[in-house]
Amino acid sequence: EVDVRPGLPAFTIVGLGGRAGREGVERVKAAIQNAGRAFPQQRVTVNLAPADLRKEGPGFDLAIACGVLLSVGEIAAEAIDGKAVFGELGLSGELRPCRGALAVAEGASAAGLDAIVVPAEQIEEAGAATAIGVFGAGDLAEVAAILAGDSAGRAAPSRRGYREPELPGLEDVRGHAGPVRALEIAAAGAHHLLLTGPPGTGKSMLAQRLPRILPPLAPAEELEV
Helix, strand or coil: CEEEECCCCEEEEECCCHHHHHHHHHHHHHHHHHCCCCCCCCEEEEECCCCCCCCCCCCCHHHHHHHHHHHCCCCCHHHHCCEEECCEECCCCEEECCCCHHHHHHHHHHCCCCEEEEEHHHHHHHCCCCCCEEEEECEHHHHHHHHHCCCCCEECCCCCCCCCCCCCCHHHCCCCHHHHHHHHHHHHHCCCCCCCCCCCCCHHHHHHCHHHHCCCCCHHHHHHC
């Protein structure tokens, strides 16, 4: 929540933002000005609601900046409606990655939002939550362009059903009919598997080939992994 009202110029963040959140005052102000956008010369108060929940990390920077830009008319209210934004801002307006992009994307999807804008380096991570659109941006100016519809951003690549091509397979195994059968049963039925035996009998070699025959993960399983 951002409130801008007449008074001596001041920029305050409340709502248990933690040290990184409090330091975001200077990052956000510098990023907006260095991106060529207007920063209000009034009293600006940002509230990270709910006020009794501690917030950690710099990932709120972009949301705070968008709230300030919205309050001075640099971003239209309808442009940001239904969208989430996440990322740390550099003093130049650069958008930097920070921890939690996938969790934030999942939360945005659960909240019924349509899309999320994240640092370009994290579109693949956030793209795992495919229930919503994911846009990648390199700086604050690009975020504003995406929200205004002037830029398509950077698309998130799909990784559904992706397989590492270099995974070794059971075609490399000679003999070991019993252990190979056990691997197949464990993979097909999602059973536990214990390989025992003296060194050099092929336990590690067989275990390395198990991922190749595992069935594809369901979407919920993929997110959990």
